[in-house]
Amino acid sequence: MNSRLSLLVTLLLLTSGAQCAKILAVFPMGAPSHYILGSTLLRGLAEKGHDVTMISPFSEKTPPKNGSYRDIVLTGVKEEHEERMKTMNVFDMGEANILLMGPLFFTTMVDLTDRTLGQPEVQKLIHSGEKFDVVIVEQFMNEAHKGFAKHFNAPLIVFSTIGASSWVNPLVGNPTMVSYDPEPLRGFSSKMTLYERYINAFTYSYFQLISHLYAYPQHDKILKKYFPNNMNLVDIMYNTSLVLLNSHPSTNLAVPYVPNMIDIGGFHVKPPQKLPDDLQKFLDNSKEGVIYFSLGSNVKSVFLPEQKREAILNAFSKLKVKVLWKWEEDVLPGQPPNVRLGKWLPQQDILAHPNVKLFITHGGLLSTIETIYHGVPVLAIPIAGDQKLNAERIVNQGFGLKLRFADLTEELLLEMINELLTNPKYATNAKKRSEVFHDRMAKPLDTAVYWVEYVIRHGGAPHLRIAGIDLSWYQYFLVDIILIFSVTSVIVLYISLKLVKRLVSSCCRSKKQKIKTK
Structure with missing residues (x-):
């Protein structure tokens, strides 16, 4: 009887160990609101018995009792953010020109991404030889941080603090509907006027140009600077297994999602506690x-x-x-x-x-x-x-x-x-x-934990990946088909005009001959 009990305990321990995953999360922003979301998600995973490591400017004061929770604190980032908020006139930012502010956002995030990867404790982790089962990265113009997933040979999960947008849609091939989905920095409704749709489309195109012509090349350099094995940013970005969205139809605009985009908006909200x-x-x-x-x-x-x-x-x-x-x-x-x-x-x-x-x-x-x-x-x-x-x-x-x-x-x-x-x-x-x-089937935090574990269980869940993400841009937007159709149409039109011209010319000659015979 004792031997059977020992065997049962051993089996339970082995099963528990198999279910425990090593999870790395990167939430580099110095704003407390960003950390609240990251720490809530990581605490939820730790409470399920997982071993989590959090890279952020903050430290967890009350680590969860279950699992394992480790902080790698980015020194100086929180302090710089606080100082910047004191010195800059934030109340004038609402009236600032977005087209002028855009490049500033990108350069700021390029700098933060570089300094994050260059910190001694982060470099120590990169060269530690540790293994992780999944990497979660907050999406905020910090593309090079996705290199952690490639470096540790782990599936990549992207967390979007603002829900679906042009900032995350391209990573998984989700359509960005600029006709009714306003850009994050534009205060438009879904029912935009002609002028607003023009401004929205222009803003989208403008930020895409900055991303591809400036930001992505800079992040590619950062990848090669701090990670071994000569990584390629494009390969990493478009190998995203899952996107967790801090959104829900009750709080955000209803927009199309591909299968590996999951709403978990409100997961940070807790039931009411006793007030002082x-x-x-x-x-x-x-x-x-x-x-x-x-x-x-x-x-x-x-x-x-x-x-x-x-x-x-x-x-x-x-x-x-x-x-x-x-x-x-x-x-x-x-x-x-x-x-x-x-x-x-x-x-x-x-x-x-x-x-x-x-x-x-x-x-x-x-x-x-x-x-x-x-x-x-x-x-x-x-x-x-x-x-x-x-x-x-x-x-x-x-x-x-x-x-x-x-x-x-x-x-x-x-x-x-x-x-x-x-x-x-x-x-x-x-x-x-x-x-x-x-009115949901499950609590949003439980939904988040389930899908993180799902990606781990299914080795990155490649079956959720849409085929469109593997197409080049000209194939995705049917540029080659449009060109073929356009050239074919021109040829057909040219031949048709030639035939009509010959037919008309032939008819005219026939009429002239009839007139002469008379």
Whole structure:
């Protein structure tokens, strides 16, 4: 009996070991919101018993109890990001010319990609001889980081923080529909005017040109600089096994997907936790309702221009409802009595409270997802990046309004707040959108873990790869067929015209001969 029990335990241990995979993830961005997504995914995988290694500018303060979680911290990246956010006027970025900002984004990411791979701890990992079963790379103009998958002979999974877009679609041959799918940095709706479709198509073409003529050659050089075996960027990029998308039809535009693109939007949202006692008491006692105001983790409220801050304070002072404001300092000059401050606030748990009637936000994707999860109406004041696009979706889906930061005045802000608080359609639409969000076969984090394990089980899942990804660009877009058709049409037209001309000439000669005989 004891021998049978020992055999059973041994078999269970062997089975468990076989199911444990070694996973490497690369999330190089210095913004906390990017790390939240990466760490949530990696914690979920570790909790399933996997051995995970995370390359990022942050370290995990409370590692998961199951599996194994290892940090390789990129020194200086987070600090540089914080300093850049302090020195640059982020509130003017929303009005900046995208065509001028585009090259800056690309050069910044080329530099970050290079410095990431050059860090001693990363180089130590590259030359360690370790083995990994899969590599997950955040997609953010950091193409050379995909070299980890080739180097460790592991399947490549790409994680897109903003869902499907022209930034990730080419990797797996997914179509980019510029006629109704706005570029990430353009704040257009899906129902674009003729002019907007022109601008959208031009922006798409412009960024594709920068990518192919500048960014990809630079990343190819970085690959050869830091990885052995003389890798080729194109071969690596288009050998993507799976794309995990931080999106869902409840939060993003419905667009076509190829089989190896999977929605997991909202996977970072957790069920409501108990609030701190003082905050719980404040929300419970605010029977007239509460407005929650936060500009996110990157944009600091304390850096608001004085004129805009005064306009916001004056508008808040005229409200009957309470306001909970994420303010990063101890004192807010001119603070009205109905406004409560907090340097850090548990946003997800606050949005879950029934007395929160409105969320005033910068329109970041994580904040947008969280407010949809809890069914709270929104006033979006987009500042930069994809926030304009998110704000436009909020308006289109009917659960909020948007206010251009440049247009923000006391009167307009107060008017929009009162509209959102008094018109029940916004709360109704927010609840409907929340119902769509929650109506899934499985929890999004479980879906993410399943598909990562699926790729591992099936050796990169090549059966999910569409045939179009193996075609050259001229074959994919039927350029050769169009040329053949065009040349053939011209030849047929030429021959037809010649025949008609001969026929007409012959008829004319026949008529002349008949006239002469008469």
